[in-house]
Amino acid sequence: MIAIVAPGQGSQTPGMFSPWLELPGARETVAAMSDLSGLDLERLGTTADADEIKDTAVTQPLVVSLALLAFEAIAPSGDLVVAGHSVGEIAAAAMAGVIPKDEAVRLAAVRGRAMADACALEETSMAAVLGGDEQEVLRALDALGLDPANRNGAGQIVAAGPLQAITALRENPPAKARVMPLSVAGAFHTRFMQPAQDRVAEQRATLQGSAPAYTLLSNADGTAVGDGGEFLDRLVTQVTSPVRWDLCMSTMLDLGVDAIVELPPAGALSGLARRAMKGVQNVAVKTPDDLDGVRDLLA
Numbered sequence: 001m002i003a004i005v006a007p008g009q010g011s012q013t014p015g016m017f018s019p020w021l022e023l024p025g026a027r028e029t030v031a032a033m034s035d036l037s038g039l040d041l042e043r044l045g046t047t048a049d050a051d052e053i054k055d056t057a058v059t060q061p062l063v064v065s066l067a068l069l070a071f072e073a074i075a076p077s078g079d080l081v082v083a084g085h086s087v088g089e090i091a092a093a094a095m096a097g098v099i100p101k102d103e104a105v106r107l108a109a110v111r112g113r114a115m116a117d118a119c120a121l122e123e124t125s126m127a128a129v130l131g132g133d134e135q136e137v138l139r140a141l142d143a144l145g146l147d148p149a150n151r152n153g154a155g156q157i158v159a160a161g162p163l164q165a166i167t168a169l170r171e172n173p174p175a176k177a178r179v180m181p182l183s184v185a186g187a188f189h190t191r192f193m194q195p196a197q198d199r200v201a202e203q204r205a206t207l208q209g210s211a212p213a214y215t216l217l218s219n220a221d222g223t224a225v226g227d228g229g230e231f232l233d234r235l236v237t238q239v240t241s242p243v244r245w246d247l248c249m250s251t252m253l254d255l256g257v258d259a260i261v262e263l264p265p266a267g268a269l270s271g272l273a274r275r276a277m278k279g280v281q282n283v284a285v286k287t288p289d290d291l292d293g294v295r296d297l298l299a
Contacts, residue, residue, distance in 0.1 A: 001081060002298060003252050003260045004074075004095065006067040008086030008243075009059045010182065011265040017045025019287040020069055020264070029069060036102055037061040037109035056119060056185045060087045060112030061105055067091040067263040068101050070285055074261075076298050081257055083217040083248050085269055086150070086188070087111060089235055096212035098228040103207055110203045111239070114196035119186030121195065126160040126184050127169060132177025140174040149189040153246030154275035160187035189242055197239040204236050215255065222247025224255075245269075249276050261285060261294055 021027055021042065034041045044053055044062055053059055067084075068091055084092030087108060094104035126149060129137050137157050141148055144165040150158035159169055159179075166181065173179045186192060209228025218225050218234050222244055225231045249272070252260065259281035262270045266284035273282050283294055 001079065001256045001258060002076075003081035003083065003257045004071070004076065004263065005082075005260060005269050006071075006084035006088035006091035006095070006263050007063065007265060007267070007269050008084070008088040009056065009063060009188070010184070011268050012053050012059050012063055013265055014048065014050050014053065015046055016066060016265045017042065019289075020066065020073075021046070023069075023073055023288055026069060029072070030065065032102070033061075033065045033068075033105045036105045037065070039109065041065055054183060056116040057109075057112045060115070061109040063087060063265060064091045064108040065105055066265060068094055068104065070263045070291075071095050072101075073288065073291055074285075074294055074298070078298065080214040081217065081252055081255055082212070082214045083252075084219075085245055086219065086238070086243050089219055089238060091263070092216060093209075093228075093231060093235065096214045096216040098209045098212055098216065098231050099207055107200070107203055107207070107235075111196070111200050114199035115188065115193060115239070116185060118193050118196040122186075122192060123163045124161060124187035124190075124192050125163045125166045126158055126182045126187060127166050128180045128182060129157045129159055129169070129174065130178045130180060131155050132174040137174045137177060140169065144168055147187070147190040148242055149187065150243045151246045152243075152272055153249050154272045156272070158182070160190045161192070162187075189238070189240065191240055193240045197236060200239055201236045204232050207232055217248045217251055219243045219245065219248065222249075222251040224251065245272065246276070249273065253277060253280070259283065259297055261297070 094101045146159045146161035149160035170179045209232040261283045270284040
């Protein structure tokens with residue numbers, strides 16, 4: 001059993017589109033995605049610097065578009081598990097056939113703009129808490145009024161909330177834990193994103209969800225969702241709810257996944273899998289040079 005996973009915001013790197021544009025038809029595909037997103041994705045994915053592509057309104061459609069470009073190049077078939085982390089769930093929905101690729105790019109652009117606008121309303125941030133006792137970490141966050149926005153497994157919990165509380169957490173971390181600030185615009189996957197969730201709900205109302213062609217896991221609780229409409233509803237509530245990637249990985253193990261393929265811009269989810277999914281083959285797809293190995297694995 002093989003799982004194909006799509007990364008989320010924070011995985012982007014300058015120039016990440018460049019090698020992929022050499023694939024047949026890729027420039028035309030990216031041009032169409034640019035029209036759908038209202039952004040020049042080719043320029044942003046090739047020559048834009050790190051500061052420009054960390055803008056939430058840019059990052060989200062950029063990351064989703066690249067994951068879908070690579071997925072099309074792989075052209076997998078057979079019995080697969082599919083999942084995405086945070087905005088990567090939109091890519092996963094398209095990969096599983098719940099919504100068309102075009103609608104996924106459009107939805108990612110709406111989500112990115114909406115979340116960027118929500119971030120501007122109040123000064124919030126996020127920080128990764130690495131190590132420590134899980135329950136102690138959760139109690140420390142609660143005491144500071146912070147939310148565990150991402151529970152990523154492998155000893156990593158991402159705290160989110162008011163900037164002042166994030167600063168206090170950094171100054172007084174839980175026992176045996178390190179706190180690493182994240183370069184993000186605000187507190188994603190928390191109550192602070194409610195205005196963004198409302199706008200994503202409006203876009204979701206225009207979509208009809210088809211039944212997934214593959215086993216499609218949800219960030220909400222790690223379970224497989226067999227109803228396309230329900231999965232789209234979960235994409236809406238995900239904007240203000242924690243990402244339970246730890247539970248997604250646990251479900252993959254329960255399903256007998258013995259290889260996990262991370263689509264570009266790959267690295268973050270592969271790193272988590274190496275630590276939390278021992279014995280599972282791990283492939284990070286970073287350039288088209290990695291595609292033959294993935295196709296061999298799928299075959």
